[in-house]
Amino acid sequence: MNKYTSIIIQTVPIMMGYIPLGMAFGFLITKSGIDWFIAPIFSLVAFAGAIQFLAIPMLLSGESYLNIAMMTLLVNFRHIFYGVSLFKFVPEGILKRVYFIFCITDENYSLLTSAKNIKTKDALILVFINHLYWVFGALIGALLAGQVEAINGLSFALTALFCVLFLEQYKSNPSIKLFGIAIFSTALASLISPQNFIVVASFLAMLMLFLDFTYSEGKILKNE
Amino acid sequence: MNNSYIYVSMLIIGLVTFILRATPFMLGKKLKNIDFIVYIENKLPVIMMFILTFYAAGLSDAHSIDVVQDQLLALTLTVVMHFMLNNYLASILSGVVFYVYLANSVN
Numbered sequence: 396m397n398k399y400t401s402i403i404i405q406t407v408p409i410m411m412g413y414i415p416l417g418m419a420f421g422f423l424i425t426k427s428g429i430d431w432f433i434a435p436i437f438s439l440v441a442f443a444g445a446i447q448f449l450a451i452p453m454l455l456s457g458e459s460y461l462n463i464a465m466m467t468l469l470v471n472f473r474h475i476f477y478g479v480s481l482f483k484f485v486p487e488g489i490l491k492r493v494y495f496i497f498c499i500t501d502e503n504y505s506l507l508t509s510a511k512n513i514k515t516k517d518a519l520i521l522v523f524i525n526h527l528y529w530v531f532g533a534l535i536g537a538l539l540a541g542q543v544e545a546i547n548g549l550s551f552a553l554t555a556l557f558c559v560l561f562l563e564q565y566k567s568n569p570s571i572k573l574f575g576i577a578i579f580s581t582a583l584a585s586l587i588s589p590q591n592f593i594v595v596a597s598f599l600a601m602l603m604l605f606l607d608f609t610y611s612e613g614k615i616l617k618n619e
Numbered sequence: 620m621n622n623s624y625i626y627v628s629m630l631i632i633g634l635v636t637f638i639l640r641a642t643p644f645m646l647g648k649k650l651k652n653i654d655f656i657v658y659i660e661n662k663l664p665v666i667m668m669f670i671l672t673f674y675a676a677g678l679s680d681a682h683s684i685d686v687v688q689d690q691l692l693a694l695t696l697t698v699v700m701h702f703m704l705n706n707y708l709a710s711i712l713s714g715v716v717f718y719v720y721l722a723n724s725v726n
Contacts, residue, residue, distance in 0.1 A: 408707045411715070433625055441633035445674075450632060454625055463628050467635040473667065474636065478643030479650060480660050492644075497633075499640040501671055508664040548715075548722030554675040554690065555697045555714035561668035562701050568665050577669035585673070592677060596670045600663070608658050 402517050405510060406524045409502050412556040413525060415549035416444075417532020418539070424451050425540035434537035438530045444500055445593070446470045473597040477504040484518035491519055498522035502553075505560045511567070576603045686722075693718035 421434035429451075441447055446467050453463055477499050484507055486495055495518065503522045507513060513521065565574070580603065584596035643650055650656045676690045697714030704710065 408711055411708070411711055429625065430622065433622070433629075436626075437629045441629055441636060443632055443636045446632055446636065450628065454628060457624070460627060460631055464631050464635050467632045468639070471636050471639050474639040475642050476659065476663055478640060479656055480664060482644075482651075485644065493641075496641045496644055497637050501667075505664070505668055505671070509668075546719065546723075548719040550675075551690070551693055551718035551722075552711060552715045554672060554694065555711040555718075557668055557672040557675050558694055558697050558714075559701055559707055559710050561665065561672055562698065564665040564668050568661060570662075570665075573662055573665050574669075577666040580666070581670055581673050584670075589677075593670070593674045596674070597667065600666045600670065601659075604659055604662055604666070605655065608655050 398517075399520075402520055403524060405506070405513060406521055406528070408556055408559070409506060409525045410528045412502060412553040413528035414532040414535075415552050417529045418536030419550050420447055421533035421536025421538075422540045423448070423536075425537040427451055427455055429454065431537040431540065435530050435534040438533040439526075442498060442500060442526055442529060443467070443471060444502075469591070469594050472594060474499060474504075476597075476601070480504070480508050483515055484513075486516070486519045495519050495522060498526055500525075502556065505557065509560045509563045509567075572607070576600055576607070579603065689718060689721040692721060 417438060420438065421431075424434050424437070424447075425431045437447060437450075449466065449470060450463070453466065458466075478496070481499065481504065484495070485492055499522075503525055506521070506525075507518060577600065580596045580599035583599055584592050588595045672694070676694070693714045696717050697710050700713045701707075701710035
Protein backbone atom coordinates (compact mmCIF):
# COMPACT_ATOMS: atom_id res chain seq x y z
CA MET A 396 0.00 0.00 0.00
CA ASN A 397 1.21 3.45 -0.93
CA LYS A 398 2.36 5.66 1.97
CA TYR A 399 -0.30 8.33 1.43
CA THR A 400 -3.09 5.77 1.10
CA SER A 401 -2.25 4.36 4.51
CA ILE A 402 -2.19 7.86 6.07
CA ILE A 403 -5.52 8.74 4.46
CA ILE A 404 -7.06 5.52 5.79
CA GLN A 405 -6.00 6.56 9.29
CA THR A 406 -7.76 9.90 8.88
CA VAL A 407 -11.09 8.37 7.83
CA PRO A 408 -12.53 8.18 11.38
CA ILE A 409 -11.72 11.89 11.80
CA MET A 410 -13.18 12.67 8.39
CA MET A 411 -16.46 11.10 9.47
CA GLY A 412 -16.54 13.53 12.37
CA TYR A 413 -15.06 16.63 10.77
CA ILE A 414 -17.00 16.81 7.53
CA PRO A 415 -20.50 16.64 9.10
CA LEU A 416 -19.49 18.84 12.03
CA GLY A 417 -17.64 21.29 9.79
CA MET A 418 -20.74 21.39 7.61
CA ALA A 419 -22.90 22.05 10.65
CA PHE A 420 -20.61 24.96 11.55
CA GLY A 421 -20.66 26.41 8.02
CA PHE A 422 -24.39 25.92 7.85
CA LEU A 423 -25.16 27.57 11.20
CA ILE A 424 -22.85 30.54 10.86
CA THR A 425 -24.13 31.27 7.35
CA LYS A 426 -27.77 30.79 8.35
CA SER A 427 -27.17 33.34 11.12
CA GLY A 428 -26.64 35.97 8.44
CA ILE A 429 -22.84 36.07 8.25
CA ASP A 430 -21.29 36.02 4.73
CA TRP A 431 -20.83 32.48 3.37
CA PHE A 432 -17.07 32.84 2.77
CA ILE A 433 -16.46 33.59 6.47
CA ALA A 434 -17.12 29.94 7.44
CA PRO A 435 -14.20 28.32 5.54
CA ILE A 436 -11.85 31.22 6.39
CA PHE A 437 -12.75 30.87 10.07
CA SER A 438 -12.01 27.12 9.97
CA LEU A 439 -8.76 27.84 8.15
CA VAL A 440 -7.41 30.35 10.67
CA ALA A 441 -8.80 28.89 13.90
CA PHE A 442 -9.30 25.07 13.67
CA ALA A 443 -10.72 25.28 17.14
CA GLY A 444 -13.91 23.18 17.22
CA ALA A 445 -16.49 23.99 19.86
CA ILE A 446 -15.38 27.60 20.37
CA GLN A 447 -16.19 28.25 16.70
CA PHE A 448 -19.79 27.21 17.37
CA LEU A 449 -19.86 29.33 20.51
CA ALA A 450 -18.45 32.25 18.54
CA ILE A 451 -21.63 32.48 16.44
CA PRO A 452 -23.89 33.89 19.20
CA MET A 453 -20.98 35.97 20.53
CA LEU A 454 -20.40 37.56 17.12
CA LEU A 455 -24.11 38.19 16.67
CA SER A 456 -24.35 39.97 19.99
CA GLY A 457 -21.17 41.97 19.24
CA GLU A 458 -19.19 40.78 22.27
CA SER A 459 -15.99 42.67 23.03
CA TYR A 460 -12.65 41.24 21.85
CA LEU A 461 -11.67 40.78 25.48
CA ASN A 462 -14.75 38.64 26.18
CA ILE A 463 -14.09 36.57 23.08
CA ALA A 464 -10.47 36.03 24.17
CA MET A 465 -11.53 35.09 27.72
CA MET A 466 -14.17 32.67 26.46
CA THR A 467 -11.64 31.00 24.16
CA LEU A 468 -9.16 30.74 27.01
CA LEU A 469 -11.72 29.05 29.23
CA VAL A 470 -13.22 26.71 26.67
CA ASN A 471 -9.90 25.58 25.22
CA PHE A 472 -7.81 25.69 28.37
CA ARG A 473 -7.43 21.89 28.36
CA HIS A 474 -5.32 22.20 25.18
CA ILE A 475 -2.46 23.47 27.33
CA PHE A 476 -1.96 19.87 28.51
CA TYR A 477 -2.19 18.16 25.14
CA GLY A 478 1.25 18.99 23.80
CA VAL A 479 2.92 17.09 26.63
CA SER A 480 1.82 13.79 25.08
CA LEU A 481 2.82 14.84 21.56
CA PHE A 482 6.49 15.87 21.80
CA LYS A 483 7.64 12.96 19.66
CA PHE A 484 5.38 13.95 16.76
CA VAL A 485 6.61 17.56 16.39
CA PRO A 486 8.30 17.99 12.99
CA GLU A 487 11.59 19.78 12.31
CA GLY A 488 11.52 23.32 10.87
CA ILE A 489 9.83 26.36 12.35
CA LEU A 490 6.89 26.64 9.92
CA LYS A 491 6.06 22.93 10.06
CA ARG A 492 6.38 23.06 13.83
CA VAL A 493 4.04 26.06 14.15
CA TYR A 494 1.50 24.49 11.80
CA PHE A 495 1.58 21.15 13.65
CA ILE A 496 0.98 22.90 16.98
CA PHE A 497 -1.82 24.96 15.41
CA CYS A 498 -3.47 21.64 14.46
CA ILE A 499 -3.54 20.06 17.95
CA THR A 500 -7.31 19.81 18.20
CA ASP A 501 -9.16 17.41 20.50
CA GLU A 502 -9.52 15.00 17.59
CA ASN A 503 -5.90 15.12 16.38
CA TYR A 504 -4.67 14.76 19.96
CA SER A 505 -7.01 11.80 20.42
CA LEU A 506 -5.95 10.11 17.21
CA LEU A 507 -2.21 10.65 17.69
CA THR A 508 -2.25 9.41 21.29
CA SER A 509 -4.54 6.43 20.55
CA ALA A 510 -3.35 4.90 17.32
CA LYS A 511 -0.28 2.76 17.71
CA ASN A 512 0.87 2.58 14.11
CA ILE A 513 1.26 6.27 13.21
CA LYS A 514 4.81 7.07 12.16
CA THR A 515 6.27 10.18 13.74
CA LYS A 516 7.13 11.72 10.37
CA ASP A 517 3.58 11.16 9.05
CA ALA A 518 1.90 13.10 11.86
CA LEU A 519 2.16 16.47 10.04
CA ILE A 520 0.51 15.17 6.85
CA LEU A 521 -2.15 13.49 8.93
CA VAL A 522 -3.15 16.65 10.81
CA PHE A 523 -3.02 18.63 7.54
CA ILE A 524 -5.50 16.23 5.88
CA ASN A 525 -7.77 16.54 8.91
CA HIS A 526 -7.57 20.35 8.68
CA LEU A 527 -8.64 20.07 5.02
CA TYR A 528 -11.70 18.06 6.06
CA TRP A 529 -12.61 20.73 8.58
CA VAL A 530 -12.29 23.60 6.07
CA PHE A 531 -14.00 21.61 3.30
CA GLY A 532 -16.90 20.76 5.63
CA ALA A 533 -17.33 24.44 6.55
CA LEU A 534 -17.29 25.44 2.89
CA ILE A 535 -19.90 22.85 1.89
CA GLY A 536 -22.07 23.72 4.89
CA ALA A 537 -21.89 27.42 4.04
CA LEU A 538 -22.84 26.77 0.41
CA LEU A 539 -25.72 24.51 1.42
CA ALA A 540 -27.06 27.01 3.93
CA GLY A 541 -29.02 28.80 1.23
CA GLN A 542 -30.29 25.55 -0.30
CA VAL A 543 -31.39 22.85 2.11
CA GLU A 544 -32.40 21.85 5.62
CA ALA A 545 -29.71 20.05 7.68
CA ILE A 546 -29.76 16.28 8.19
CA ASN A 547 -30.53 15.97 11.85
CA GLY A 548 -28.10 13.91 13.93
CA LEU A 549 -24.97 13.61 11.77
CA SER A 550 -22.86 15.36 14.37
CA PHE A 551 -23.15 12.18 16.45
CA ALA A 552 -20.13 11.03 14.41
CA LEU A 553 -17.89 13.06 16.72
CA THR A 554 -19.42 11.57 19.87
CA ALA A 555 -18.93 8.08 18.42
CA LEU A 556 -15.35 8.93 17.44
CA PHE A 557 -14.39 10.04 20.97
CA CYS A 558 -16.17 7.01 22.41
CA VAL A 559 -14.24 4.58 20.20
CA LEU A 560 -10.96 6.37 20.92
CA PHE A 561 -11.75 6.14 24.62
CA LEU A 562 -12.22 2.36 24.30
CA GLU A 563 -8.88 2.08 22.48
CA GLN A 564 -7.11 4.23 25.09
CA TYR A 565 -8.60 2.20 27.88
CA LYS A 566 -7.49 -1.07 26.31
CA SER A 567 -3.89 0.10 26.22
CA ASN A 568 -4.07 1.78 29.64
CA PRO A 569 -6.65 -0.15 31.68
CA SER A 570 -7.06 1.38 35.11
CA ILE A 571 -10.10 1.42 37.37
CA LYS A 572 -8.68 4.52 39.06
CA LEU A 573 -8.46 6.53 35.83
CA PHE A 574 -11.94 5.36 34.84
CA GLY A 575 -13.18 6.47 38.26
CA ILE A 576 -11.59 9.91 37.87
CA ALA A 577 -13.18 10.24 34.41
CA ILE A 578 -16.66 9.31 35.67
CA PHE A 579 -16.37 11.50 38.75
CA SER A 580 -15.22 14.61 36.82
CA THR A 581 -17.94 14.10 34.20
CA ALA A 582 -20.70 13.59 36.75
CA LEU A 583 -19.65 16.42 39.06
CA ALA A 584 -19.17 18.90 36.21
CA SER A 585 -22.61 18.03 34.77
CA LEU A 586 -24.16 18.64 38.18
CA ILE A 587 -22.42 21.83 39.25
CA SER A 588 -21.98 23.59 35.91
CA PRO A 589 -23.56 22.08 32.79
CA GLN A 590 -22.99 25.37 30.90
CA ASN A 591 -19.25 25.23 31.50
CA PHE A 592 -19.05 21.45 31.41
CA ILE A 593 -15.83 21.04 29.46
CA VAL A 594 -13.94 23.66 31.47
CA VAL A 595 -15.04 22.34 34.86
CA ALA A 596 -14.67 18.65 33.94
CA SER A 597 -11.11 19.01 32.63
CA PHE A 598 -10.17 21.14 35.64
CA LEU A 599 -11.56 18.51 38.04
CA ALA A 600 -9.72 15.74 36.19
CA MET A 601 -6.42 17.63 36.42
CA LEU A 602 -7.04 18.36 40.10
CA MET A 603 -7.69 14.70 40.87
CA LEU A 604 -4.67 13.56 38.87
CA PHE A 605 -2.61 16.07 40.81
CA LEU A 606 -3.95 14.81 44.15
CA ASP A 607 -3.36 11.22 43.09
CA PHE A 608 0.16 12.13 42.01
CA THR A 609 0.90 13.96 45.26
CA TYR A 610 -0.46 11.31 47.58
CA SER A 611 0.29 8.01 45.87
CA GLU A 612 1.96 7.80 42.46
CA GLY A 613 4.46 10.59 43.13
CA LYS A 614 5.77 8.80 46.20
CA ILE A 615 6.15 5.59 44.23
CA LEU A 616 8.07 7.46 41.51
CA LYS A 617 10.36 9.06 44.08
CA ASN A 618 11.06 5.74 45.77
CA GLU A 619 12.01 4.03 42.54
CA MET B 620 -21.75 43.79 12.59
CA ASN B 621 -19.11 44.27 9.91
CA ASN B 622 -16.66 41.78 8.49
CA SER B 623 -13.57 43.40 9.99
CA TYR B 624 -15.03 42.77 13.47
CA ILE B 625 -15.53 39.12 12.50
CA TYR B 626 -11.99 38.80 11.06
CA VAL B 627 -10.39 40.25 14.20
CA SER B 628 -12.56 38.00 16.40
CA MET B 629 -11.62 34.85 14.51
CA LEU B 630 -7.94 35.78 14.66
CA ILE B 631 -8.23 36.27 18.42
CA ILE B 632 -9.87 32.84 18.79
CA GLY B 633 -7.18 31.26 16.60
CA LEU B 634 -4.35 33.03 18.42
CA VAL B 635 -5.51 32.28 21.98
CA THR B 636 -6.06 28.63 21.03
CA PHE B 637 -2.61 28.49 19.41
CA ILE B 638 -0.90 29.96 22.47
CA LEU B 639 -2.56 27.35 24.68
CA ARG B 640 -1.50 24.55 22.34
CA ALA B 641 2.04 25.91 22.04
CA THR B 642 2.73 26.45 25.75
CA PRO B 643 4.13 22.96 26.47
CA PHE B 644 6.43 23.23 23.44
CA MET B 645 7.72 26.65 24.48
CA LEU B 646 8.59 25.24 27.88
CA GLY B 647 10.10 22.30 26.00
CA LYS B 648 12.50 19.83 27.55
CA LYS B 649 12.27 21.49 30.96
CA LEU B 650 8.80 20.00 31.30
CA LYS B 651 10.22 16.52 30.90
CA ASN B 652 12.08 16.99 34.18
CA ILE B 653 8.89 17.60 36.09
CA ASP B 654 7.59 14.28 37.46
CA PHE B 655 3.98 15.41 37.36
CA ILE B 656 4.19 16.14 33.62
CA VAL B 657 5.63 12.69 32.97
CA TYR B 658 2.80 11.32 35.07
CA ILE B 659 -0.05 13.07 33.22
CA GLU B 660 1.45 12.39 29.78
CA ASN B 661 0.05 8.85 29.86
CA LYS B 662 -2.86 9.26 32.24
CA LEU B 663 -4.66 12.29 30.84
CA PRO B 664 -5.61 11.07 27.32
CA VAL B 665 -7.92 8.28 28.51
CA ILE B 666 -9.72 10.63 30.91
CA MET B 667 -10.04 13.42 28.31
CA MET B 668 -11.48 10.97 25.78
CA PHE B 669 -14.19 10.02 28.25
CA ILE B 670 -15.01 13.66 29.07
CA LEU B 671 -15.01 14.61 25.38
CA THR B 672 -17.43 11.79 24.57
CA PHE B 673 -19.95 13.30 26.95
CA TYR B 674 -19.14 16.81 25.84
CA ALA B 675 -19.69 15.99 22.18
CA ALA B 676 -22.92 14.19 23.05
CA GLY B 677 -24.16 17.37 24.74
CA LEU B 678 -22.93 19.59 21.90
CA SER B 679 -25.75 18.45 19.67
CA ASP B 680 -28.05 20.64 21.80
CA ALA B 681 -29.45 17.98 24.13
CA HIS B 682 -32.11 19.70 26.20
CA SER B 683 -34.78 17.04 26.14
CA ILE B 684 -34.80 13.60 27.71
CA ASP B 685 -35.50 12.05 24.28
CA VAL B 686 -32.23 13.39 22.91
CA VAL B 687 -30.27 12.08 25.91
CA GLN B 688 -31.93 8.69 25.53
CA ASP B 689 -31.14 8.57 21.79
CA GLN B 690 -27.51 9.52 22.44
CA LEU B 691 -27.13 6.81 25.08
CA LEU B 692 -28.74 4.15 22.87
CA ALA B 693 -26.51 5.05 19.92
CA LEU B 694 -23.42 5.14 22.18
CA THR B 695 -24.30 1.69 23.52
CA LEU B 696 -24.52 0.33 19.98
CA THR B 697 -21.16 1.97 19.15
CA VAL B 698 -19.51 0.32 22.17
CA VAL B 699 -21.06 -3.11 21.48
CA MET B 700 -20.03 -2.96 17.82
CA HIS B 701 -16.52 -1.99 18.83
CA PHE B 702 -16.20 -4.95 21.16
CA MET B 703 -17.60 -7.30 18.53
CA LEU B 704 -15.75 -6.16 15.40
CA ASN B 705 -12.94 -4.01 16.80
CA ASN B 706 -13.10 -1.76 13.74
CA TYR B 707 -13.19 2.06 14.13
CA LEU B 708 -15.23 2.67 11.03
CA ALA B 709 -17.83 -0.04 11.59
CA SER B 710 -18.40 1.15 15.17
CA ILE B 711 -18.69 4.85 14.28
CA LEU B 712 -20.80 4.26 11.18
CA SER B 713 -23.30 1.99 12.92
CA GLY B 714 -23.62 4.48 15.80
CA VAL B 715 -24.20 7.40 13.41
CA VAL B 716 -26.72 5.58 11.22
CA PHE B 717 -28.65 4.44 14.28
CA TYR B 718 -28.56 7.93 15.83
CA VAL B 719 -29.69 9.65 12.63
CA TYR B 720 -32.55 7.14 12.44
CA LEU B 721 -33.52 7.79 16.08
CA ALA B 722 -33.20 11.57 15.79
CA ASN B 723 -35.43 11.68 12.73
CA SER B 724 -38.08 9.15 13.76
CA VAL B 725 -41.23 10.52 15.33
CA ASN B 726 -41.61 9.32 18.89
